[in-house]
Amino acid sequence: MKKGYFGDFGGRFAPELLMPPLLELEEAMGRIMAGEAFQRELTELLTHFVGRPTALYHCANLSREVGFGVWLKREDLAHTGAHKINNTVGQALLAKHMGKTKLVAETGAGQHGVATATAAALLGLECIVYMGAEDVVRQAHNVQRMELLGATVRPVESGSRTLKDAINAAMRHWIAEQAATHYCLGSAVGPHPFPLLVRELQAVIGREALAQFRERTGKLPDRVVACVGGGSNAIGMFHAFVPHEQVALIGVEAAGDGSPGCCHSATLSTGTPGVLHGTMTKLLQTPEGQILPSHSLAPGLDYPGVGPEHAHLQALGRAEYVCVTDDQALAGFMRLTRSEGILPALESSHALAHVLSLSGTLPATTDVIVCLSGRGDKDLEIVRQALAKRDG
Amino acid sequence: MSTSHLTDKINQALAQGRKAVMPYLPAGYPTKDAFWKHIQDLDAAGADIIEIGVPFSDPVADGPVVEQAALHCLEQGVTLGWILEELTRRRSTIRAGIVLMGYMNPFLQYGIPKLARDAEQAGVNGLIIADLPLEENVEIRNILQKHGIALIPLVGLNSSMERLSLHAEKASGFVYFVSVMGTTGVRDALPEELREALLQARQTFSIPLALGFGLHSPTQLQGVESAVDGVVMGSALIRHLEATGKVGDFLSPWMIP
Ligand SMILES: Cc1ncc(COP(=O)(O)O)c(C=O)c1O
Numbered sequence: 001m002k003k004g005y006f007g008d009f010g011g012r013f014a015p016e017l018l019m020p021p022l023l024e025l026e027e028a029m030g031r032i033m034a035g036e037a038f039q040r041e042l043t044e045l046l047t048h049f050v051g052r053p054t055a056l057y058h059c060a061n062l063s064r065e066v067g068f069g070v071w072l073k074r075e076d077l078a079h080t081g082a083h084k085i086n087n088t089v090g091q092a093l094l095a096k097h098m099g100k101t102k103l104v105a106e107t108g109a110g111q112h113g114v115a116t117a118t119a120a121a122l123l124g125l126e127c128i129v130y131m132g133a134e135d136v137v138r139q140a141h142n143v144q145r146m147e148l149l150g151a152t153v154r155p156v157e158s159g160s161r162t163l164k165d166a167i168n169a170a171m172r173h174w175i176a177e178q179a180a181t182h183y184c185l186g187s188a189v190g191p192h193p194f195p196l197l198v199r200e201l202q203a204v205i206g207r208e209a210l211a212q213f214r215e216r217t218g219k220l221p222d223r224v225v226a227c228v229g230g231g232s233n234a235i236g237m238f239h240a241f242v243p244h245e246q247v248a249l250i251g252v253e254a255a256g257d258g259s260p261g262c263c264h265s266a267t268l269s270t271g272t273p274g275v276l277h278g279t280m281t282k283l284l285q286t287p288e289g290q291i292l293p294s295h296s297l298a299p300g301l302d303y304p305g306v307g308p309e310h311a312h313l314q315a316l317g318r319a320e321y322v323c324v325t326d327d328q329a330l331a332g333f334m335r336l337t338r339s340e341g342i343l344p345a346l347e348s349s350h351a352l353a354h355v356l357s358l359s360g361t362l363p364a365t366t367d368v369i370v371c372l373s374g375r376g377d378k379d380l381e382i383v384r385q386a387l388a389k390r391d392g
Numbered sequence: 393m394s395t396s397h398l399t400d401k402i403n404q405a406l407a408q409g410r411k412a413v414m415p416y417l418p419a420g421y422p423t424k425d426a427f428w429k430h431i432q433d434l435d436a437a438g439a440d441i442i443e444i445g446v447p448f449s450d451p452v453a454d455g456p457v458v459e460q461a462a463l464h465c466l467e468q469g470v471t472l473g474w475i476l477e478e479l480t481r482r483r484s485t486i487r488a489g490i491v492l493m494g495y496m497n498p499f500l501q502y503g504i505p506k507l508a509r510d511a512e513q514a515g516v517n518g519l520i521i522a523d524l525p526l527e528e529n530v531e532i533r534n535i536l537q538k539h540g541i542a543l544i545p546l547v548g549l550n551s552s553m554e555r556l557s558l559h560a561e562k563a564s565g566f567v568y569f570v571s572v573m574g575t576t577g578v579r580d581a582l583p584e585e586l587r588e589a590l591l592q593a594r595q596t597f598s599i600p601l602a603l604g605f606g607l608h609s610p611t612q613l614q615g616v617e618s619a620v621d622g623v624v625m626g627s628a629l630i631r632h633l634e635a636t637g638k639v640g641d642f643l644s645p646w647m648i649p
Contacts, residue, residue: 013496013523015453017548158459171452176574275496288471289501290449
């Protein structure tokens with residue numbers, strides 16, 4: 001395989017001015033992150049700060065309702081309430097070892113911004129977070145959290161004023177400030193080595209899930225399901241299972257309102273290959289190669305690209321990618337809340353909704369693990385408005 | 393036309409005792425019709441090489457002025473196909489060398505072999521792809537080369553000697569030196585370390601060296617003149633056009649030694 005590629009996808013399509021910091025980061029991954037001392041330090045932080053291992057929870061009520069075993073990998077129980085913290089603690093630690101004093105990040109839902117601000121506070125790094133102006137409004141609560149943590153939040157007014165524009169802004173910032181700054185990218189996207197770096201840091205999710213499930217049941221699950229925005233919780237969940245061919249891997253994308261031609265975020269299901277944010281992947285784009293605006297009820301899924309490794313797993317047929325609409329996700333949100341007393345993030349609700357749609361179609365012996373990537377507290381306002389509209 | 397056409401253009405300017413002047417304008421700015429008139433005016437005003445911006449929705453290497461202009465062009469319905477078609481019709485009336493400057497994805501979707509054919513036919517002499525570093529450019533460079541189109545490298549203050557040398561082995565036309573650590577956009581002062589970096593690049597490349605990003609006045613070149621063969625102006629030209637409605641008079645201050 002070509003360096004930095006997953007099959008035909010990946011690579012490093014970045015301005016020449018970003019090549020030195022990208023090469024520096026790649027070198028640091030090999031020299032620092034691979035080292036025993038770093039790994040020990042990281043494990044320590046993951047255990048005592050993040051709260052790992054997170055629980056693997058068997059949903060007894062929901063399993064009864066759907067007729068097969070539903071399990072949740074509870075990333076919502078991780079510190080700051082989502083899987084994003086696994087990645088930011090790792091990257092912040094690496095940045096610190098690299099001698100960087102500042103982190104720059106982008107955020108959509110605000111979860112990655114909060115997680116970066118948290119890691120920065122812990123490790124004594126300065127933190128600047130770019131966030132689409134649209135998302136600043138949608139996720140006001142997370143903006144407040146970031147600011148309390150000492151981060152500077154910079155609203156991005158250009159383009160569609162969402163996550164993709166925040167990534168553009170963060171990359172521009174990094175070009176200018178690369179000497180002292182690490183770009184703490186929030187998903188398994190971007191130029192090499194980011195998709196690899198983020199996957200390595202998120203792979204803890206699947207490693208734990210596999211071990212926990214085996215310990216509880218003595219076998220492997222039949223299916224593993226995760227929502228796909230940029231694809232970091234999904235690739236983290238999938239990675240340990242990839243070699244186990246008998247485990248089906250299913251990524252769930254956002255289909256927006258589901259009407260034909262609507263704005264959505266179903267990149268792998270409906271996109272075409274192209275280059276965005278430094279990587280060759282599948283994209284929502286016009287035939288001329290302009291990036292289309294995306295949409296999802298879940299701000300964290302609202303991205304017109306996807307991590308290149310997912311495009312590769314799809315091309316290989318090793319993972320399957322399906323879509324769920326805003327309404328289905330909302331129903332999934334309500335169902336888990338009422339059945340199990342767990343408020344899922346709207347992003348995770350997409351993964352859940354897919355599993356619920358399989359109700360009654362799988363043998364009772366089937367076990368499905370869903371990555372519950374985050375908790376729903378951040379989404380209460382969106383949920384309130386959506387319910388009001390639905391019940392109208 | 394051979395890949396040295398751009399080199400020739402710059403050398404001709406130098407022979408006249410001045411820097412090559414290389415204005416940048418996004419295709420279709422401010423309107424599809426007015427754009428070609430502005431190109432003719434820039435050509436008549438003595439532009440040596442004209443850089444035509446190929447608009448992209450997510451221009452990471454550009455600052456706000458160029459980005460806004462590019463998004464405006466996309467709203468006008470500008471496509472790479474339109475640019476190449478229009479250019480093919482008008483090329484014989486334009487004296488300057490022509491370079492297309494853009495981002496990878498629109499070129500990729502057009503199809504690189506088709507791009508190389510159509511761009512050659514349209515009289516394009518070079519391509520600048522802002523998000524295509526050395527490591528990813530081999531295939532495209534080879535295809536373009538067969539059609540006599542130079543792939544112009546962008547290098548900067550943080551390009552190591554080693555990377556400069558790698559570029560120098562492959563580069564044709566000219567090398568574009570990014571004057572600042574950042575995106576396009578007007579700046580008052582250029583960084584102090586620029587002079588040394590330029591001199592180093594000067595020694596590494598045998599082809600001409602153009603300076604761009606942040607230029608708005610020839611006085612900015614004080615101290616670095618000897619290392620620079622050409623200058624690129626984008627944001628400043630767009631602002632000038634917005635303020636005055638025309639471009640022809642923009643170049644004259646630069647037509648000096
Ligand atoms: C809770 C939660 N889940 C999932 C995602 C989607 O991102 P990814 O696909 O990178 O896991 C986000 C992104 O913000 C999120 O906040």
